[in-house]
Amino acid sequence: MSRVLNIKVFRFHPEKDQRPYYDTFQVVEREFMSVLEALLEIQHEQDGSLAFRYACRGAVCGSCAMSVNGLVGLADRVQTRNLKANILVEPLSHLPVVKDLIVDMTFFWQHFQEIKPWLIPAETAPERERLMNPADTEKIESFASCILCGSCYTACPVTKRDRDFLGPALLAKIYRFLADPRDSRDAAFLAKLNSEQGVWGCDTIFNCVKVCPKQIRPTDAIVAARKLVVGRFFKLFGANRKREKAE
Amino acid sequence: MGIFREYAPLEDAWIKIKNLKERYQYSFVRTKESRFNAELRAALELEPMLDVAEIIISCALARKESRGAHKRVDHPDRDDENWLKHSLAQFTLQGTKLYYEPPVITHYQPTERTY
Numbered sequence: 001m002s003r004v005l006n007i008k009v010f011r012f013h014p015e016k017d018q019r020p021y022y023d024t025f026q027v028v029e030r031e032f033m034s035v036l037e038a039l040l041e042i043q044h045e046q047d048g049s050l051a052f053r054y055a056c057r058g059a060v061c062g063s064c065a066m067s068v069n070g071l072v073g074l075a076d077r078v079q080t081r082n083l084k085a086n087i088l089v090e091p092l093s094h095l096p097v098v099k100d101l102i103v104d105m106t107f108f109w110q111h112f113q114e115i116k117p118w119l120i121p122a123e124t125a126p127e128r129e130r131l132m133n134p135a136d137t138e139k140i141e142s143f144a145s146c147i148l149c150g151s152c153y154t155a156c157p158v159t160k161r162d163r164d165f166l167g168p169a170l171l172a173k174i175y176r177f178l179a180d181p182r183d184s185r186d187a188a189f190l191a192k193l194n195s196e197q198g199v200w201g202c203d204t205i206f207n208c209v210k211v212c213p214k215q216i217r218p219t220d221a222i223v224a225a226r227k228l229v230v231g232r233f234f235k236l237f238g239a240n241r242k243r244e245k246a247e
Numbered sequence: 248m249g250i251f252r253e254y255a256p257l258e259d260a261w262i263k264i265k266n267l268k269e270r271y272q273y274s275f276v277r278t279k280e281s282r283f284n285a286e287l288r289a290a291l292e293l294e295p296m297l298d299v300a301e302i303i304i305s306c307a308l309a310r311k312e313s314r315g316a317h318k319r320v321d322h323p324d325r326d327d328e329n330w331l332k333h334s335l336a337q338f339t340l341q342g343t344k345l346y347y348e349p350p351v352i353t354h355y356q357p358t359e360r361t362y
Contacts, residue, residue, distance in 0.1 A: 013280075015282070043285055048277055048278035048284075048285060048286035051282070051285065098282070099282050099283045102283055
């Protein structure tokens with residue numbers, strides 16, 4: 001017999017509501033139902049004003065990141081059969097709520113632009129593709145598969161207390177380029193990274209590793225990026241000393 | 248409507264879409280909100296979806312042959328003589344009007360796919 005799910009949803013419309021509140025909806029569980037499907041059923045059949053982001057319905061696009069029973073993840077990836085009948089759905093924490101389960105991710109995207117998430121090669125484009133050896137690609141592959149859903153960003157205790165901290169997803173993205181032999185970021189970029197807002201901000205709590213829907217380990221990338229940053233600064237430091245001596 | 252198509256089910260689908268289009272005229276949006284109104288978005292998206300569905304069904308009904316992902320069970324063979332042409336649809340006040348254009352064949356000559 002199929003269960004009836006009690007889905008308690010965070011509601012807030014900043015223009016209308018004084019403060020947030022919770023609505024509880026009953027949904028008959030279907031086989032292989034995701035939390036997103038349950039929310040869609042509520043939106044279609046019970047309350048058309050319920051707002052949440054989604055697009056692919058299959059854990060590919062990363063639009064539907066939210067908190068289910070206090071654990072951040074993609075609503076289309078969380079299966080209701082793995083949960084008890086009472087399900088609590090809330091928006092990503094410590095980001096401003098636009099409406100119900102939709103949060104304002106401007107901070108995240110601003111930072112994303114700042115880190116220049118594209119290849120910055122030293123030389124001009126060659127005739128053919130820049131080839132990489134498979135061992136190098138393996139190192140960065142998992143970090144390149146990030147879908148930028150923001151789950152780790154809001155699961156991280158450091159982003160909560162420091163808005164300027166880049167956060168796990170973006171630092172992992174930076175490492176993906178630092179570890180890429182085709183990329184050569186300038187010293188100014190590394191200097192920015194060599195800060196509390198960059199690689200040194202991480203408290204190695206590993207919340208990001210816990211919540212990532214794509215099994216990426218951002219903390220590993222941050223620790224590896226620390227090594228690279230330190231290494232390159234020593235190299236830079238050594239070169240400067242050499243130049244000073246020569247002069 | 249999938250890959251395998253047949254006159255009777257196609258006609259059935261055509262009637263269904265016609266009825267849905269009629270029903271769409273009387274649809275309304277209950278949620279009156281300007282911010283992230285999913286109901287309004289769904290209502291706006293539905294109209295062109297119904298148009299496109301009708302066009303696909305009309306073209307499939309007219310094309311009495313099989314070609315690629317269009318497999319007419321009642322016309323299983325490919326017919327280059329009559330149907331080597333693009334289907335196009337035009338909106339008119341009298342309903343959807345179908346017309347055809349010849350394909351531009353360049354390097355590869357069209358042949359039947361056999362596996």
